[in-house]
Amino acid sequence: MNKETFKSILQPEMGSNNVPTTDDAARILADAYDYANIANTCTFFGSMVASGDKATLKDLIKTGFDLNRATGGDEGYILIATGFCLYWVKSTFTQLPPMPPTTLPLAGTTVLFPGNPKDLEKEIKLAFSQGDFNLFVDSLYAALVGHQTTIAGTYNGLVPSVPSPIAVTLPWLGLLSVPPPSGSGLSGSAAIEDELKSKAGEKLEDLKKLVEDAVKKGKEGNTKEAITGTLNDVIGKVGELGKSVATNSTTEPTFTTPPIETLGQNNFSG
Numbered sequence: 001m002n003k004e005t006f007k008s009i010l011q012p013e014m015g016s017n018n019v020p021t022t023d024d025a026a027r028i029l030a031d032a033y034d035y036a037n038i039a040n041t042c043t044f045f046g047s048m049v050a051s052g053d054k055a056t057l058k059d060l061i062k063t064g065f066d067l068n069r070a071t072g073g074d075e076g077y078i079l080i081a082t083g084f085c086l087y088w089v090k091s092t093f094t095q096l097p098p099m100p101p102t103t104l105p106l107a108g109t110t111v112l113f114p115g116n117p118k119d120l121e122k123e124i125k126l127a128f129s130q131g132d133f134n135l136f137v138d139s140l141y142a143a144l145v146g147h148q149t150t151i152a153g154t155y156n157g158l159v160p161s162v163p164s165p166i167a168v169t170l171p172w173l174g175l176l177s178v179p180p181p182s183g184s185g186l187s188g189s190a191a192i193e194d195e196l197k198s199k200a201g202e203k204l205e206d207l208k209k210l211v212e213d214a215v216k217k218g219k220e221g222n223t224k225e226a227i228t229g230t231l232n233d234v235i236g237k238v239g240e241l242g243k244s245v246a247t248n249s250t251t252e253p254t255f256t257t258p259p260i261e262t263l264g265q266n267n268f269s270g
Contacts, residue, residue, distance in 0.1 A: 001040055023062055025065055040178055085120065
């Protein structure tokens, strides 16, 4: 997710507190998120984001802002967080490069677990409590990039085999920014791999082992049904892994912030 793109789209109107309606605010924020991710966010093996569900994201952001405005509270943030999750449900990715050990794509990259909106809600609420635009952007960007590391899915492609290639579906965990965010310490594929391992721990290694076993069975001439069964076990655990990582990835902030200034309640004229 490109921070410069994200900030440059928000700056002209949100940076000057010149957003007439909640619909305008939702449109600006959804546009900024969409443009900042397309061709700037990828899986650890390099499959790039091609599109996301911007329309659903905008609708839920607007509904969240309207709810905050109507109640004078912060109940709308869970809707906004859900919008950022649902953006990924219908997302599309480039099919190349393929995920090793596949060499050719079939269905390619698919998102199965779009993240946990309850955890993201806390961070979005914190971002909107910032009284300064730059602090707001920094906080919101960090929340959204952190959320993307918990997204999980599969890659469907072909693994070389004799007498014919084997179609496999492999799990992946985490979306990364290209280039990595400043200060993240991620500068190459090995560092990205380490980052993913640190979030998923031994569970990611367990999934990789299942994939390797399935491919090995194919090379040893086992039945297609046995291979498919093993891979189905892998896919079934991807969602559990994503939920586990999401649950452990966000902690309550320990520092004091200004009172929540809810969009729609204080920042819009109509």
